[in-house]
Amino acid sequence: MPYLVECLASVEAQTIDPARLEVIAVDDGSTDGSGECLEEFAARAPMAVTVIRQENSGGPSGPRNVGLGKAKGRYVFFLDADDRLGPEALERMVAMGDENGTDVVLGKVEGVNRVAPKSMWGKTLGRTDVFSSNIKFTLSAQKLFRRALLDEHGMRFDESLFTGEDALFTMEAYLRAGGVSVLADYPCYYLVGRDDGKHVTKTGSYTLRFDSARALMKLIADMVPAGPKRDTLMVRPYLITLLPQFGPKFLTDDEEVRRHKFELAKPLMEAYWTPGVARGLKVHERLRLHLVAMQRPELLPDVVKFVKSKKQAAAILEKRGTRVYLVYPHFRSKAAGVPDDIYRAEPREARVFHGYREAAANTFLRRALRKVRRTLRARGFGTAAA
Structure with a gap:
């Protein structure tokens, strides 16, 4: 509370047919009236709602696992109590999963008083994987998962981890999935920054x-x-x-x-x-x-x-501009002994520097061709007639 009120309102506003939706709310030992708020929501909501109240488990993994164990739908989505959904989020994500036969669907995330991941929302992708996209940089649990995938592999959140449990779960799902979809053209999830700053990811040793x-x-x-x-x-x-x-x-x-x-x-x-x-x-x-x-x-x-x-670290260009070294502390210090390669910028970082020339992929072939040309010239071929 009070974020839970808006969270539940976003669930109630979903455009997907309420008959297709079940809500499993786990009250993990709250002391701020959240349990009563959930009971009131269950009494009025147009979809099936199950409220489970239990002793505090100390982290998000336990209640998520309890909810997952009760789920009956084809898909599951993990919604945190201080965040909220876009009105068409579930309808669009389910349609995306069904249309492409994918096991995980990522809906675009937008931050509210909080920074949200951005690099994976450049384009909607019907089918991709963790190696050929940037989805590895969003490992929070707020995804649509095909429940059959989770059941097949007995996937659950690691209750021994206080933070990062969602990264472990989501990465495993990416790797086991028969395809992943990215819905980048509609804000499905609003990641809300709490006024008190008490996010699990920002606390703890x-x-x-x-x-x-x-x-x-x-x-x-x-x-x-x-x-x-x-x-x-x-x-x-x-x-x-x-x-x-x-x-x-x-x-x-x-x-x-x-x-x-x-x-x-x-x-x-x-x-x-x-x-x-x-x-x-x-x-x-x-x-x-x-x-x-x-x-x-x-x-x-x-x-x-x-x-x-x-x-901005100074840049040193060598090898006719094909190598860029960034002069951070200890560069070419004999006492430090850090190899030059550690300071060498990869092309994506080097391109911003004036004078940089990206080495061609066929450099070896070009060198061979120049050698052939030099040999021919030495033998008198390829020269103009007197």
Whole structure:
């Protein structure tokens, strides 16, 4: 409360036939009148409503699992009590899943007093997957899931995780799904920022973030063989979950916390950090995680301070403009010993610099052709007649 009132109003306003919809509301030990609000909604709502009231479980996984165990519909959708749906959300998402035979449907998310993910909403996609789209950057539970997929694989939320349980669940669904749909042309879900700022993802000890990263990395490693595809997915937990632990907050951490963070990160870097993952990051992101991998906490603050200042790193162009190095702290410092490749910008980051020339994919063939031409000229071919 009071967000629950608008949440329920958005359910009641759904354009899908109420006879096709069942609502399972789990009151997880609330003390603010939410339970009574749910009972009142159940009494007046035009669709079937089941209210389950239980002792507080300490996190979102337990009540979601209880609700999932009671669900009878072909699809399930997880709606958080402080968010709300667009009026046509369920009708459009169900139609999308039915039309394309997909197992997961993502409806466009918009933030209200809160930042929402954006990179995956560029285009509506009837059928895609986690490797060929940006859906790996939205792993919240607010998706439409085909219940048969979840039942077939016995999928449930991990109740041992306080945060990141939805990322684990959704990534597994993406990987097991027989196709994923993206509905990008209609705002299906409004992610509401609470006035008190008490979102689960913003609270709790830093150790919980490492637990979340560890679980997601293990899931990816267990389900995807080593190689480019695994690297593509591993970018997500490194970038979204692990890297923030070595951002501005690191500057205010005491020495014991800094040391502990490096200790927690060490096995994750040893197990899953690869050149392929590193190439999927921007230079300053790669540099920070490289220092974590190399266990060099003394070098990290200078980099974090530079990034926090939002200064543009100077660019050095070499190899006739085909290589761009960004001069972040410790670049070509003998004492630091960080390899040049860590500072080398990938094409997507290098293109903004004047003078950069993207090396052609057929560079080898061009070199061979130039060699042939030089040989022919040396033998007198291809020269103008006297």
